[in-house]
Amino acid sequence: MIARAAAILRAGGLVAFPTETVYGLGADATNAEAVTRIFAVKGRPLGHPLIVHIGDVSQLDVWAGSVPVSARALAEEFWPGPLTVIVERGRQVVDAVTGGHPTVGLRVPDHPMALELLREFAGAIAAPSANRFGRVSPTSADHVRSDLGDEVDFVLDGGPCAVGVESTIIDCTSDVAMILRHGAVTADEIAAVIGYRPADVGGPSRAPGMMVSHYAPDCRVVLADSHASAAEVALGLPVAEVLDPGPDVAAFAHDLYRLLRDADRRGVATLVVVLAPEVGIGVAVNERLRKAAGGV
Numbered sequence: 001m002i003a004r005a006a007a008i009l010r011a012g013g014l015v016a017f018p019t020e021t022v023y024g025l026g027a028d029a030t031n032a033e034a035v036t037r038i039f040a041v042k043g044r045p046l047g048h049p050l051i052v053h054i055g056d057v058s059q060l061d062v063w064a065g066s067v068p069v070s071a072r073a074l075a076e077e078f079w080p081g082p083l084t085v086i087v088e089r090g091r092q093v094v095d096a097v098t099g100g101h102p103t104v105g106l107r108v109p110d111h112p113m114a115l116e117l118l119r120e121f122a123g124a125i126a127a128p129s130a131n132r133f134g135r136v137s138p139t140s141a142d143h144v145r146s147d148l149g150d151e152v153d154f155v156l157d158g159g160p161c162a163v164g165v166e167s168t169i170i171d172c173t174s175d176v177a178m179i180l181r182h183g184a185v186t187a188d189e190i191a192a193v194i195g196y197r198p199a200d201v202g203g204p205s206r207a208p209g210m211m212v213s214h215y216a217p218d219c220r221v222v223l224a225d226s227h228a229s230a231a232e233v234a235l236g237l238p239v240a241e242v243l244d245p246g247p248d249v250a251a252f253a254h255d256l257y258r259l260l261r262d263a264d265r266r267g268v269a270t271l272v273v274v275l276a277p278e279v280g281i282g283v284a285v286n287e288r289l290r291k292a293a294g295g296v
């Protein structure tokens with residue numbers, strides 16, 4: 001199965017594969033034509049850069065033009081894992097991947113199937129999340145199939161993703177490292193490695209390709225501060241349901257995109273979602289929820 005997926009990548013095809021965060025829609029990162037097809041299949045505007053997935057930390061120097069101390073320390077600490085590091089791009093990174101930007105996002109995914117695929121392919125895989133543009137990311141192979149159907153050449157099924165929300169993105173190209181998107185690797189964990197708290201520019205419209213409408217299900221998402229106020233809001237609305245992270249926010253992150261998809265499938269008109277405490281993975285969860293709610 002892995003051998004077949006690697007052969008498809010070599011031939012310029014598209015392979016959806018599991019990572020610990022969400023499923024990716026992968027192509028050979030050196031094949032501009034294959035990479036361009038990713039944009040067509042997703043309906044993603046060109047110019048929104050893709051993350052390049054590599055097999056191990058030693059590949060950082062191969063795909064980066066230069067590697068700041070902070071980027072190297074973070075890669076060594078957190079890879080394989082849910083952290084994407086933005087660095088100056090290396091020469092073999094094609095324009096189609098970066099959208100012409102001078103930087104590239106790199107990460108080593110922490111999933112046995114992804115790592116096996118990278119080993120077998122012996123290259124780098126450019127991959128966004130394997131969903132249609134602006135929609136909720138897929139956290140199972142079934143989500144990928146229902147989003148992309150025949151337009152993906154092969155889907156590797158690695159079961160449900162362990163983390164459930166996309167990787168933390170940290171831009172290491174300036175003097176002060178900046179978080180562009182929150183994920184399972186937290187600002188505190190990053191601070192412990194680089195020696196200072198990274199600037200926080202997470203949130204809508206900051207990184208290219210990050211906009212308010214991202215992660216949006218069909219149903220309306222309304223946010224609430226507590227279960228009681230959520231229940232009250234839901235009472236006054238037709239076909240409304242309450243979604244509450246409860247005490248285990250990591251488990252909620254794991255389930256979140258499936259729950260949003262399920263709500264759509266069941267015809268829920270409005271989901272009233274209780275925000276998570278703003279700590280740990282709760283920061284990443286709330287960032288997604290605010291985007292799903294349209295930035296309000």
Ligand code: TXA
Pocket residue numbers: 019021022023024025048049050051084086098101103104105109127128129130165166167168169180207208209210
């Ligand atoms: O967990 C993840 O990161 C998943 C899995 C598949 O690895 N990938 C993912 O890719 O979420 P995508 O394309 O859906 O989101 C990547 C985000 C985009 O918003 C893009 O704008 C940003 O990363 N990005 C990529 N390269 C960048 C760069 N050079 N500078 C700034 N932002 C960048």
Ligand code: MG
Pocket residue numbers: 128129137
């Ligand atoms: Mg995405």
